[in-house]
Amino acid sequence: MASTGPDPLFGLRNNFYIGAYQAAINNSDVPNLSADDAVERDTLVYRSYIALGSYQLVINEIDDSAATPLQAVKLLALYLSSPDNKQETVITSLHELLGDSAIGNNPILRLIAGIVFMHEQDYNEALKHTNAGGTMELHALNVQIFIKMHRSDYAEKQLRIMQQADEDHTLTQLANAWLNLAVGGSKIQEAYLIFQDFSEKNQMTSPILNGKAVCCMHMGNFDEAETLLLEALNKDTKDSETLANLVVCSLHLGKPYTRYLSQLKISHPDHMLVGRAASAEEIFDRAVQTVA
Structure with missing residues (x-):
């Protein structure tokens, strides 16, 4: 409108x-x-x-x-x-609402469907409801979905649509940073500068601090990353991405990480890092039993 x-x-x-x-x-x-x-x-x-x-x-x-x-x-x-x-x-309820011809095309309904199906890792189903776009949030979600599918080429097409609509929009800038992180290489520095610009113009938040920290880790600056992540932890002690990034950062710094992993297990037992850690522990236990 x-x-x-x-x-x-x-x-x-x-x-x-x-x-x-x-x-x-x-x-x-x-x-x-x-x-x-x-x-x-x-x-x-x-x-x-x-x-x-x-x-x-x-x-x-x-x-x-x-x-x-x-x-x-x-x-x-x-x-x-x-x-x-x-x-x-x-x-099931989502499918019923989406199938209603009177309301099924509602942008927020399609957005929520995309978020839920992305959580389910059913990316094709998510895109059925989000790919048509229509709002900046839907395009930004498409960028996230394509990044998770390792299709940065499609994510870049969505970003271009956002840039044509409003290059300075907060979501356009965030989507640009997400894509730069996914592409890696020289793009990491560009992503860092976007998050740095956000931190100078807005209040510091956990997502912005985590964005800067992940850029720092990609560039090998783990001490700076740890400082940023501890600041994020002070803002929200249960934030899953902060805890997961602190586990990774601590491992690279050779510092204890088990407390962060324990916090992540308690507050977010379904997090991908928790699943990977559990799988690694099972493999290790089986190997020990074989040797024994």
């Missing part, structure tokens, strides 16, 4: 995109919003609560009469909070 004036949700969106979730929540009382903007405001606020791990608050507050975007956000909260058997129910 074309805008005829300043975007009343710009600050809220920007806080959400850079990972300043509490700031997004605290500054969400925007006056005189249209009905559509009010729904979008609420989706951003509830997604911020989800990012902070407050799944039950979202589940409790969004009732069955809420608008489609909010119903989708509630399904995301249910999915992330639920054991595997309930996740199947969420996926």
